[in-house]
Amino acid sequence: MHYSLAVVLPVVLALLAGSAQGTSCNSTSLCPSAFPCCSEFGFCGKDAFCLGGCDPLASKSLDACKPSPVCEDATHTFANNNRILSNATFFDGNASEYDWVVNSGTIINTNSSGGELAMILTEANGGTRLSSTRYLHYGTVTARLKTGRWGGVITAFITMSDIRDEIDWEFPGAATTEAQTNYFWQGYIPTESNNGHTEKGLADTFSNYHDYTIDWQPKTLTFSIDGKVVRTINQADTVDKSGVSRYPNTPSRIQLSIWPAGLPGAPPGTVEWAGGMINWKDPDYLSTGHFYALVKSVTIKCGDKANRSGNVTAYKYGANATAETPAISFTNQTTLLNGAGPSLDSGLQFRGAMAAVAALMMAAYIL
Numbered sequence: 001m002h003y004s005l006a007v008v009l010p011v012v013l014a015l016l017a018g019s020a021q022g023t024s025c026n027s028t029s030l031c032p033s034a035f036p037c038c039s040e041f042g043f044c045g046k047d048a049f050c051l052g053g054c055d056p057l058a059s060k061s062l063d064a065c066k067p068s069p070v071c072e073d074a075t076h077t078f079a080n081n082n083r084i085l086s087n088a089t090f091f092d093g094n095a096s097e098y099d100w101v102v103n104s105g106t107i108i109n110t111n112s113s114g115g116e117l118a119m120i121l122t123e124a125n126g127g128t129r130l131s132s133t134r135y136l137h138y139g140t141v142t143a144r145l146k147t148g149r150w151g152g153v154i155t156a157f158i159t160m161s162d163i164r165d166e167i168d169w170e171f172p173g174a175a176t177t178e179a180q181t182n183y184f185w186q187g188y189i190p191t192e193s194n195n196g197h198t199e200k201g202l203a204d205t206f207s208n209y210h211d212y213t214i215d216w217q218p219k220t221l222t223f224s225i226d227g228k229v230v231r232t233i234n235q236a237d238t239v240d241k242s243g244v245s246r247y248p249n250t251p252s253r254i255q256l257s258i259w260p261a262g263l264p265g266a267p268p269g270t271v272e273w274a275g276g277m278i279n280w281k282d283p284d285y286l287s288t289g290h291f292y293a294l295v296k297s298v299t300i301k302c303g304d305k306a307n308r309s310g311n312v313t314a315y316k317y318g319a320n321a322t323a324e325t326p327a328i329s330f331t332n333q334t335t336l337l338n339g340a341g342p343s344l345d346s347g348l349q350f351r352g353a354m355a356a357v358a359a360l361m362m363a364a365y366i367l
Protein backbone atom coordinates (compact mmCIF):
# COMPACT_ATOMS: atom_id res chain seq x y z
CA MET A 1 0.00 0.00 0.00
CA HIS A 2 1.12 3.52 -0.67
CA TYR A 3 -0.35 6.88 0.06
CA SER A 4 -1.92 8.66 -2.83
CA LEU A 5 -0.34 12.05 -2.36
CA ALA A 6 -1.92 13.36 -5.54
CA VAL A 7 -5.32 13.00 -3.90
CA VAL A 8 -4.44 14.11 -0.41
CA LEU A 9 -1.74 16.73 -0.67
CA PRO A 10 -3.93 19.67 -1.70
CA VAL A 11 -6.16 19.07 1.32
CA VAL A 12 -3.18 18.73 3.60
CA LEU A 13 -1.61 21.92 2.36
CA ALA A 14 -4.86 23.83 2.83
CA LEU A 15 -5.13 22.59 6.41
CA LEU A 16 -1.58 23.47 7.24
CA ALA A 17 -1.34 26.83 5.53
CA GLY A 18 0.54 29.27 7.73
CA SER A 19 1.68 26.67 10.26
CA ALA A 20 5.44 26.60 10.82
CA GLN A 21 5.07 23.09 12.14
CA GLY A 22 3.56 22.01 8.89
CA THR A 23 6.95 21.99 7.20
CA SER A 24 7.17 18.87 5.14
CA CYS A 25 10.11 16.55 5.51
CA ASN A 26 11.82 13.75 3.66
CA SER A 27 15.26 12.19 3.60
CA THR A 28 16.71 15.12 1.64
CA SER A 29 14.81 17.86 3.50
CA LEU A 30 15.19 17.21 7.23
CA CYS A 31 13.17 18.80 10.04
CA PRO A 32 14.40 21.98 11.83
CA SER A 33 15.49 22.08 15.49
CA ALA A 34 12.25 23.60 16.78
CA PHE A 35 10.16 20.81 15.29
CA PRO A 36 12.68 18.02 14.96
CA CYS A 37 10.51 14.98 14.31
CA CYS A 38 9.17 13.88 10.92
CA SER A 39 5.81 12.14 11.29
CA GLU A 40 4.72 9.14 9.26
CA PHE A 41 2.84 11.57 7.02
CA GLY A 42 5.97 13.61 6.28
CA PHE A 43 5.41 16.68 8.47
CA CYS A 44 7.70 18.17 11.13
CA GLY A 45 6.59 18.55 14.73
CA LYS A 46 7.43 17.61 18.30
CA ASP A 47 5.87 15.57 21.12
CA ALA A 48 3.57 12.98 19.54
CA PHE A 49 5.40 13.48 16.25
CA CYS A 50 8.45 11.88 17.89
CA LEU A 51 6.63 8.66 18.81
CA GLY A 52 5.40 5.76 16.67
CA GLY A 53 5.85 6.39 12.97
CA CYS A 54 8.50 9.11 13.41
CA ASP A 55 10.92 8.70 10.49
CA PRO A 56 14.52 8.94 11.77
CA LEU A 57 15.94 9.40 8.27
CA ALA A 58 13.81 12.52 7.68
CA SER A 59 13.97 13.98 11.20
CA LYS A 60 16.52 16.54 12.38
CA SER A 61 18.97 13.82 13.35
CA LEU A 62 18.99 10.04 13.61
CA ASP A 63 18.17 10.30 17.33
CA ALA A 64 15.43 12.96 17.12
CA CYS A 65 12.65 10.37 17.25
CA LYS A 66 12.08 8.66 20.59
CA PRO A 67 13.55 5.15 20.60
CA SER A 68 11.04 2.50 19.53
CA PRO A 69 9.69 0.38 22.44
CA VAL A 70 11.22 -3.10 22.30
CA CYS A 71 9.24 -6.24 21.43
CA GLU A 72 7.70 -8.33 24.20
CA ASP A 73 6.20 -11.78 23.74
CA ALA A 74 2.46 -11.45 24.27
CA THR A 75 -0.99 -12.63 23.37
CA HIS A 76 -3.35 -9.69 23.20
CA THR A 77 -7.00 -10.65 23.62
CA PHE A 78 -9.89 -8.24 23.67
CA ALA A 79 -12.22 -9.09 26.54
CA ASN A 80 -12.44 -5.30 26.65
CA ASN A 81 -10.56 -2.43 25.05
CA ASN A 82 -8.76 -1.31 28.22
CA ARG A 83 -5.28 -1.84 26.78
CA ILE A 84 -6.06 0.34 23.76
CA LEU A 85 -5.64 4.12 23.86
CA SER A 86 -8.55 5.40 21.78
CA ASN A 87 -6.67 8.47 20.52
CA ALA A 88 -2.98 8.19 19.66
CA THR A 89 -2.57 11.95 20.02
CA PHE A 90 -2.52 11.47 23.79
CA PHE A 91 0.05 8.69 23.90
CA ASP A 92 3.09 9.56 26.02
CA GLY A 93 5.31 6.70 24.88
CA ASN A 94 4.66 4.35 27.81
CA ALA A 95 4.29 0.99 26.07
CA SER A 96 3.63 -0.70 29.41
CA GLU A 97 0.43 1.27 29.79
CA TYR A 98 -1.13 0.53 26.40
CA ASP A 99 -0.62 -2.26 23.88
CA TRP A 100 -2.28 -0.34 21.04
CA VAL A 101 -3.18 3.19 20.04
CA VAL A 102 -5.94 4.23 17.65
CA ASN A 103 -4.43 6.45 14.94
CA SER A 104 -7.73 7.21 13.29
CA GLY A 105 -11.34 6.15 13.55
CA THR A 106 -13.39 4.36 16.17
CA ILE A 107 -13.28 1.06 18.00
CA ILE A 108 -15.91 -0.76 20.03
CA ASN A 109 -16.00 -4.13 21.76
CA THR A 110 -18.66 -6.61 20.70
CA ASN A 111 -18.63 -8.18 24.18
CA SER A 112 -19.55 -11.50 22.52
CA SER A 113 -17.57 -14.75 22.47
CA GLY A 114 -15.41 -13.48 25.32
CA GLY A 115 -14.86 -10.12 23.67
CA GLU A 116 -13.81 -8.98 20.22
CA LEU A 117 -12.25 -5.74 19.05
CA ALA A 118 -14.43 -4.20 16.35
CA MET A 119 -12.85 -1.65 13.99
CA ILE A 120 -15.47 0.68 12.55
CA LEU A 121 -15.86 2.22 9.11
CA THR A 122 -18.49 4.88 8.41
CA GLU A 123 -19.26 7.13 5.49
CA ALA A 124 -18.85 10.23 7.66
CA ASN A 125 -15.67 9.30 9.55
CA GLY A 126 -13.84 6.89 7.27
CA GLY A 127 -11.97 3.85 8.48
CA THR A 128 -10.05 2.88 11.58
CA ARG A 129 -6.39 2.09 12.11
CA LEU A 130 -4.61 0.85 15.22
CA SER A 131 -0.86 0.54 15.80
CA SER A 132 0.94 -1.51 18.41
CA THR A 133 2.86 0.59 20.91
CA ARG A 134 5.77 -1.87 20.75
CA TYR A 135 7.85 -2.69 17.74
CA LEU A 136 8.84 -6.04 16.30
CA HIS A 137 12.33 -6.54 14.89
CA TYR A 138 11.93 -9.97 13.40
CA GLY A 139 9.62 -12.50 14.97
CA THR A 140 6.25 -14.11 14.46
CA VAL A 141 2.91 -12.37 14.71
CA THR A 142 -0.48 -13.98 14.26
CA ALA A 143 -3.77 -12.12 14.06
CA ARG A 144 -7.00 -14.02 14.51
CA LEU A 145 -9.58 -11.95 12.70
CA LYS A 146 -12.77 -11.73 10.68
CA THR A 147 -12.72 -9.44 7.65
CA GLY A 148 -15.32 -7.12 6.18
CA ARG A 149 -17.44 -8.51 3.35
CA TRP A 150 -18.28 -5.37 1.41
CA GLY A 151 -17.04 -4.27 -2.00
CA GLY A 152 -14.66 -1.30 -1.74
CA VAL A 153 -13.84 -2.04 1.91
CA ILE A 154 -10.37 -3.34 2.82
CA THR A 155 -9.41 -5.12 6.02
CA ALA A 156 -5.69 -5.26 6.75
CA PHE A 157 -3.17 -6.68 9.20
CA ILE A 158 0.35 -5.47 8.50
CA THR A 159 3.73 -4.60 9.95
CA MET A 160 5.07 -1.14 9.12
CA SER A 161 8.45 0.34 10.00
CA ASP A 162 9.20 4.01 10.47
CA ILE A 163 11.09 4.01 7.16
CA ARG A 164 8.31 2.05 5.41
CA ASP A 165 9.47 -1.50 5.43
CA GLU A 166 6.11 -3.19 5.25
CA ILE A 167 4.64 -6.71 5.36
CA ASP A 168 0.94 -7.09 4.56
CA TRP A 169 -2.06 -9.28 4.83
CA GLU A 170 -4.91 -7.55 2.99
CA PHE A 171 -8.51 -8.54 2.41
CA PRO A 172 -10.58 -6.78 -0.24
CA GLY A 173 -14.14 -7.21 1.04
CA ALA A 174 -15.63 -8.31 -2.27
CA ALA A 175 -13.65 -11.56 -2.16
CA THR A 176 -14.24 -13.28 1.17
CA THR A 177 -12.56 -16.52 0.15
CA GLU A 178 -9.27 -14.76 -0.61
CA ALA A 179 -6.35 -13.24 1.24
CA GLN A 180 -3.52 -11.20 -0.27
CA THR A 181 0.11 -10.89 0.83
CA ASN A 182 2.56 -8.16 -0.03
CA TYR A 183 5.84 -6.71 1.19
CA PHE A 184 7.76 -3.50 0.61
CA TRP A 185 11.28 -2.27 1.30
CA GLN A 186 11.51 1.40 2.34
CA GLY A 187 8.24 1.99 0.52
CA TYR A 188 9.32 0.29 -2.69
CA ILE A 189 8.21 -2.96 -4.24
CA PRO A 190 11.40 -5.06 -4.01
CA THR A 191 10.95 -7.01 -7.23
CA GLU A 192 7.94 -6.67 -9.45
CA SER A 193 7.77 -10.35 -10.21
CA ASN A 194 7.39 -11.77 -6.74
CA ASN A 195 5.20 -9.23 -4.99
CA GLY A 196 1.45 -9.39 -4.43
CA HIS A 197 0.15 -12.93 -4.01
CA THR A 198 -3.47 -13.98 -3.60
CA GLU A 199 -4.43 -17.09 -1.66
CA LYS A 200 -7.76 -18.53 -2.74
CA GLY A 201 -10.29 -21.05 -1.52
CA LEU A 202 -10.51 -19.98 2.13
CA ALA A 203 -13.60 -20.70 4.19
CA ASP A 204 -15.46 -17.37 4.20
CA THR A 205 -13.23 -14.83 5.93
CA PHE A 206 -16.17 -12.72 7.13
CA SER A 207 -18.01 -15.57 8.89
CA ASN A 208 -14.99 -17.53 10.09
CA TYR A 209 -12.00 -16.67 12.20
CA HIS A 210 -8.70 -17.60 10.62
CA ASP A 211 -5.19 -17.22 11.98
CA TYR A 212 -3.08 -15.09 9.64
CA THR A 213 0.62 -15.29 10.42
CA ILE A 214 3.65 -13.22 9.42
CA ASP A 215 6.85 -15.08 10.28
CA TRP A 216 9.54 -12.50 9.65
CA GLN A 217 13.08 -13.74 10.16
CA PRO A 218 16.37 -12.26 8.93
CA LYS A 219 16.67 -14.77 6.08
CA THR A 220 13.07 -15.76 5.35
CA LEU A 221 9.62 -14.22 5.39
CA THR A 222 6.79 -16.72 5.63
CA PHE A 223 3.04 -16.19 5.45
CA SER A 224 0.68 -18.81 6.92
CA ILE A 225 -3.04 -19.30 7.25
CA ASP A 226 -4.28 -21.43 10.14
CA GLY A 227 -0.75 -22.73 10.62
CA LYS A 228 -0.27 -23.74 6.98
CA VAL A 229 2.51 -21.98 5.07
CA VAL A 230 1.18 -20.35 1.90
CA ARG A 231 4.13 -18.23 0.82
CA THR A 232 7.87 -17.92 1.53
CA ILE A 233 10.25 -15.14 0.51
CA ASN A 234 14.01 -15.56 0.80
CA GLN A 235 16.02 -12.49 1.73
CA ALA A 236 18.80 -13.64 -0.58
CA ASP A 237 16.45 -13.31 -3.55
CA THR A 238 15.77 -9.64 -2.76
CA VAL A 239 19.38 -8.45 -3.15
CA ASP A 240 19.59 -6.12 -6.14
CA LYS A 241 22.42 -5.69 -8.66
CA SER A 242 24.20 -3.12 -6.49
CA GLY A 243 24.14 -5.47 -3.50
CA VAL A 244 21.37 -3.74 -1.54
CA SER A 245 19.09 -6.12 0.34
CA ARG A 246 15.58 -4.93 -0.52
CA TYR A 247 14.07 -6.91 2.30
CA PRO A 248 12.17 -5.57 5.34
CA ASN A 249 14.84 -5.15 8.01
CA THR A 250 13.82 -2.33 10.37
CA PRO A 251 11.72 -2.43 13.58
CA SER A 252 8.04 -2.33 12.76
CA ARG A 253 4.75 -1.62 14.42
CA ILE A 254 1.88 -4.05 13.98
CA GLN A 255 -1.14 -2.35 12.44
CA LEU A 256 -4.77 -3.43 12.15
CA SER A 257 -7.19 -1.53 9.97
CA ILE A 258 -10.38 -1.29 8.01
CA TRP A 259 -10.46 1.40 5.37
CA PRO A 260 -12.48 2.65 2.42
CA ALA A 261 -10.80 2.13 -0.95
CA GLY A 262 -13.91 2.29 -3.14
CA LEU A 263 -14.55 6.02 -2.90
CA PRO A 264 -15.23 8.69 -5.51
CA GLY A 265 -11.89 10.18 -6.52
CA ALA A 266 -9.84 7.10 -5.66
CA PRO A 267 -7.61 5.92 -8.51
CA PRO A 268 -9.52 3.51 -10.78
CA GLY A 269 -6.97 0.73 -10.20
CA THR A 270 -7.52 0.98 -6.46
CA VAL A 271 -11.28 0.89 -6.79
CA GLU A 272 -11.07 -2.13 -9.07
CA TRP A 273 -8.69 -3.92 -6.69
CA ALA A 274 -11.03 -3.17 -3.79
CA GLY A 275 -13.99 -4.68 -5.62
CA GLY A 276 -15.78 -1.51 -6.71
CA MET A 277 -17.35 1.47 -5.02
CA ILE A 278 -18.69 1.14 -1.48
CA ASN A 279 -22.46 0.70 -1.34
CA TRP A 280 -23.56 2.80 1.62
CA LYS A 281 -27.07 1.39 1.19
CA ASP A 282 -25.91 -2.15 1.92
CA PRO A 283 -28.39 -3.75 4.38
CA ASP A 284 -25.50 -4.51 6.79
CA TYR A 285 -24.62 -0.82 6.83
CA LEU A 286 -28.18 0.38 7.17
CA SER A 287 -28.91 -1.99 10.07
CA THR A 288 -25.88 -1.04 12.23
CA GLY A 289 -24.76 2.28 10.82
CA HIS A 290 -21.26 1.04 10.13
CA PHE A 291 -19.06 -1.54 8.44
CA TYR A 292 -16.60 -3.39 10.64
CA ALA A 293 -13.86 -6.00 11.00
CA LEU A 294 -13.31 -8.09 14.14
CA VAL A 295 -10.09 -9.04 15.89
CA LYS A 296 -10.08 -11.88 18.41
CA SER A 297 -6.40 -11.95 19.31
CA VAL A 298 -2.90 -10.97 18.28
CA THR A 299 -0.02 -13.22 19.31
CA ILE A 300 3.53 -11.92 19.20
CA LYS A 301 6.74 -13.92 19.53
CA CYS A 302 9.85 -11.74 19.36
CA GLY A 303 12.62 -13.06 17.12
CA ASP A 304 15.48 -11.08 18.63
CA LYS A 305 15.45 -11.99 22.31
CA ALA A 306 18.58 -14.11 22.07
CA ASN A 307 20.43 -11.09 20.72
CA ARG A 308 19.67 -8.86 23.70
CA SER A 309 21.73 -8.38 26.80
CA GLY A 310 21.33 -5.98 29.70
CA ASN A 311 18.42 -3.66 30.22
CA VAL A 312 16.92 -3.17 26.78
CA THR A 313 13.96 -0.80 26.51
CA ALA A 314 13.96 0.09 22.84
CA TYR A 315 15.42 0.02 19.33
CA LYS A 316 17.24 2.94 17.80
CA TYR A 317 18.67 3.80 14.40
CA GLY A 318 22.32 4.39 13.61
CA ALA A 319 24.20 5.29 10.46
CA ASN A 320 23.99 2.79 7.60
CA ALA A 321 25.51 -0.56 8.44
CA THR A 322 25.71 -1.43 4.76
CA ALA A 323 24.52 0.42 1.68
CA GLU A 324 21.06 1.86 2.32
CA THR A 325 20.56 -0.38 5.35
CA PRO A 326 20.40 1.49 8.66
CA ALA A 327 22.06 -0.12 11.65
CA ILE A 328 19.54 -0.97 14.35
CA SER A 329 20.74 -1.30 17.92
CA PHE A 330 19.23 -1.93 21.31
CA THR A 331 19.15 0.84 23.89
CA ASN A 332 18.13 1.31 27.51
CA GLN A 333 16.99 4.90 26.91
CA THR A 334 13.47 5.92 27.85
CA THR A 335 10.73 5.78 25.24
CA LEU A 336 8.60 8.37 27.06
CA LEU A 337 8.09 11.98 26.10
CA ASN A 338 9.29 14.46 28.72
CA GLY A 339 6.74 14.38 31.49
CA ALA A 340 3.46 12.58 30.93
CA GLY A 341 0.78 13.43 28.42
CA PRO A 342 0.80 15.95 25.61
CA SER A 343 1.86 19.46 26.53
CA LEU A 344 -0.75 22.15 26.05
CA ASP A 345 1.30 24.18 23.67
CA SER A 346 0.55 25.61 20.29
CA GLY A 347 1.14 22.19 18.89
CA LEU A 348 -2.21 20.92 20.16
CA GLN A 349 -4.27 22.62 17.54
CA PHE A 350 -1.88 21.37 14.95
CA ARG A 351 -2.12 17.83 16.26
CA GLY A 352 -5.89 18.07 15.94
CA ALA A 353 -5.44 19.05 12.34
CA MET A 354 -3.08 16.14 11.91
CA ALA A 355 -5.72 13.73 13.24
CA ALA A 356 -8.04 14.98 10.53
CA VAL A 357 -5.23 14.65 8.02
CA ALA A 358 -4.59 11.10 9.25
CA ALA A 359 -8.21 10.22 8.57
CA LEU A 360 -7.93 11.67 5.08
CA MET A 361 -4.72 9.79 4.47
CA MET A 362 -6.43 6.55 5.40
CA ALA A 363 -9.13 7.32 2.88
CA ALA A 364 -6.45 7.78 0.29
CA TYR A 365 -4.51 4.56 0.82
CA ILE A 366 -3.94 2.92 -2.49
CA LEU A 367 -2.38 -0.38 -3.45
Ligand SMILES: *[C@@H]1O[C@H](CO)[C@@H](O)[C@H](O)[C@H]1NC(C)=O
Pocket residue numbers: 024025026027028029
Ligand atom coordinates in the same frame (compact mmCIF):
# COMPACT_ATOMS: atom_id res chain seq x y z
C1 LIG B 1 11.76 16.60 -0.25
O1 LIG B 1 11.13 17.78 0.20
C2 LIG B 1 11.55 18.93 -0.52
C3 LIG B 1 10.96 20.15 0.18
O2 LIG B 1 9.58 19.96 0.41
C4 LIG B 1 11.10 18.79 -1.97
O3 LIG B 1 11.51 19.90 -2.72
C5 LIG B 1 11.72 17.53 -2.56
O4 LIG B 1 11.22 17.30 -3.86
C6 LIG B 1 11.40 16.33 -1.70
N1 LIG B 1 12.17 15.19 -2.17
C7 LIG B 1 11.62 14.01 -2.38
C8 LIG B 1 12.55 12.93 -2.81
O5 LIG B 1 10.42 13.81 -2.22
Ligand SMILES: *[C@@H]1O[C@H](CO)[C@@H](O)[C@H](O)[C@H]1NC(C)=O
Pocket residue numbers: 094096097336340
Ligand atom coordinates in the same frame (compact mmCIF):
# COMPACT_ATOMS: atom_id res chain seq x y z
C1 LIG C 1 4.04 3.29 32.57
O1 LIG C 1 2.85 2.55 32.72
C2 LIG C 1 2.94 1.56 33.73
C3 LIG C 1 1.66 0.73 33.66
O2 LIG C 1 0.53 1.56 33.71
C4 LIG C 1 3.10 2.25 35.07
O3 LIG C 1 3.21 1.29 36.11
C5 LIG C 1 4.37 3.09 35.03
O4 LIG C 1 4.49 3.84 36.20
C6 LIG C 1 4.36 4.05 33.85
N1 LIG C 1 5.65 4.69 33.75
C7 LIG C 1 5.78 6.00 33.75
C8 LIG C 1 7.19 6.50 33.71
O5 LIG C 1 4.84 6.77 33.78
Ligand SMILES: *[C@@H]1O[C@H](CO)[C@@H](O)[C@H](O)[C@H]1NC(C)=O
Pocket residue numbers: 108109110111
Ligand atom coordinates in the same frame (compact mmCIF):
# COMPACT_ATOMS: atom_id res chain seq x y z
C1 LIG D 1 -19.77 -3.75 25.54
O1 LIG D 1 -19.80 -3.51 26.93
C2 LIG D 1 -19.44 -2.17 27.30
C3 LIG D 1 -19.35 -2.12 28.81
O2 LIG D 1 -20.49 -2.70 29.37
C4 LIG D 1 -20.45 -1.21 26.71
O3 LIG D 1 -20.09 0.12 27.04
C5 LIG D 1 -20.48 -1.37 25.19
O4 LIG D 1 -21.48 -0.56 24.64
C6 LIG D 1 -20.73 -2.81 24.80
N1 LIG D 1 -20.55 -2.94 23.37
C7 LIG D 1 -21.52 -3.37 22.55
C8 LIG D 1 -21.17 -3.40 21.09
O5 LIG D 1 -22.61 -3.72 22.95
Ligand SMILES: *[C@@H]1O[C@H](CO)[C@@H](O)[C@H](O)[C@H]1NC(C)=O
Pocket residue numbers: 137138218303304307
Ligand atom coordinates in the same frame (compact mmCIF):
# COMPACT_ATOMS: atom_id res chain seq x y z
C1 LIG E 1 21.09 -11.64 15.90
O1 LIG E 1 22.44 -11.26 15.71
C2 LIG E 1 23.11 -11.95 14.65
C3 LIG E 1 24.58 -11.56 14.70
O2 LIG E 1 24.69 -10.17 14.58
C4 LIG E 1 22.46 -11.58 13.34
O3 LIG E 1 23.06 -12.26 12.26
C5 LIG E 1 20.98 -11.98 13.41
O4 LIG E 1 20.34 -11.54 12.23
C6 LIG E 1 20.31 -11.34 14.63
N1 LIG E 1 18.96 -11.86 14.73
C7 LIG E 1 17.91 -11.08 14.86
C8 LIG E 1 16.61 -11.78 14.91
O5 LIG E 1 17.98 -9.88 14.93
Ligand SMILES: *[C@@H]1O[C@H](CO)[C@@H](O)[C@H](O)[C@H]1NC(C)=O
Pocket residue numbers: 311313332333334
Ligand atom coordinates in the same frame (compact mmCIF):
# COMPACT_ATOMS: atom_id res chain seq x y z
C1 LIG F 1 15.86 -0.53 32.96
O1 LIG F 1 15.72 0.81 32.49
C2 LIG F 1 14.46 1.37 32.74
C3 LIG F 1 14.39 2.72 32.06
O2 LIG F 1 15.48 3.51 32.37
C4 LIG F 1 14.26 1.47 34.25
O3 LIG F 1 12.98 1.99 34.50
C5 LIG F 1 14.38 0.08 34.84
O4 LIG F 1 14.33 0.18 36.26
C6 LIG F 1 15.71 -0.58 34.46
N1 LIG F 1 15.72 -1.95 34.93
C7 LIG F 1 16.79 -2.52 35.42
C8 LIG F 1 16.64 -3.94 35.84
O5 LIG F 1 17.84 -1.93 35.53
Ligand SMILES: *[C@@H]1O[C@H](CO)[C@@H](O)[C@H](O)[C@H]1NC(C)=O
Pocket residue numbers: 057062318319320323324325326
Ligand atom coordinates in the same frame (compact mmCIF):
# COMPACT_ATOMS: atom_id res chain seq x y z
C1 LIG G 1 22.23 5.38 3.90
O1 LIG G 1 22.65 5.22 2.55
C2 LIG G 1 21.81 5.86 1.60
C3 LIG G 1 22.30 5.50 0.22
O2 LIG G 1 23.67 5.57 0.14
C4 LIG G 1 21.80 7.35 1.85
O3 LIG G 1 20.91 7.97 0.95
C5 LIG G 1 21.32 7.61 3.26
O4 LIG G 1 21.36 8.97 3.54
C6 LIG G 1 22.17 6.84 4.26
N1 LIG G 1 21.58 7.01 5.57
C7 LIG G 1 22.28 7.23 6.67
C8 LIG G 1 21.49 7.37 7.92
O5 LIG G 1 23.49 7.29 6.68
Ligand SMILES: *[C@@H]1O[C@H](CO)[C@@H](O)[C@H](O)[C@H]1NC(C)=O
Pocket residue numbers: 311332
Ligand atom coordinates in the same frame (compact mmCIF):
# COMPACT_ATOMS: atom_id res chain seq x y z
C1 LIG H 1 22.18 1.92 30.36
O1 LIG H 1 23.37 1.45 29.72
C2 LIG H 1 24.53 2.12 30.13
C3 LIG H 1 25.70 1.69 29.30
O2 LIG H 1 25.39 0.58 28.50
C4 LIG H 1 24.75 1.85 31.61
O3 LIG H 1 25.89 2.56 32.03
C5 LIG H 1 23.51 2.32 32.39
O4 LIG H 1 23.66 1.98 33.75
C6 LIG H 1 22.28 1.69 31.86
N1 LIG H 1 21.09 2.29 32.52
C7 LIG H 1 20.05 1.56 32.95
C8 LIG H 1 18.94 2.32 33.57
O5 LIG H 1 20.00 0.35 32.87
Ligand SMILES: *[C@@H]1O[C@H](CO)[C@@H](O)[C@H](O)[C@H]1NC(C)=O
Pocket residue numbers: 086087088089103104105351352353355356
Ligand atom coordinates in the same frame (compact mmCIF):
# COMPACT_ATOMS: atom_id res chain seq x y z
C1 LIG I 1 -7.83 12.94 19.03
O1 LIG I 1 -7.68 14.07 19.83
C2 LIG I 1 -7.47 15.27 19.11
C3 LIG I 1 -7.14 16.39 20.08
O2 LIG I 1 -8.18 16.56 21.00
C4 LIG I 1 -8.73 15.55 18.30
O3 LIG I 1 -8.58 16.72 17.56
C5 LIG I 1 -8.97 14.37 17.36
O4 LIG I 1 -10.16 14.56 16.64
C6 LIG I 1 -9.03 13.07 18.11
N1 LIG I 1 -9.03 11.98 17.15
C7 LIG I 1 -9.94 11.03 17.15
C8 LIG I 1 -9.77 9.96 16.11
O5 LIG I 1 -10.86 10.99 17.94
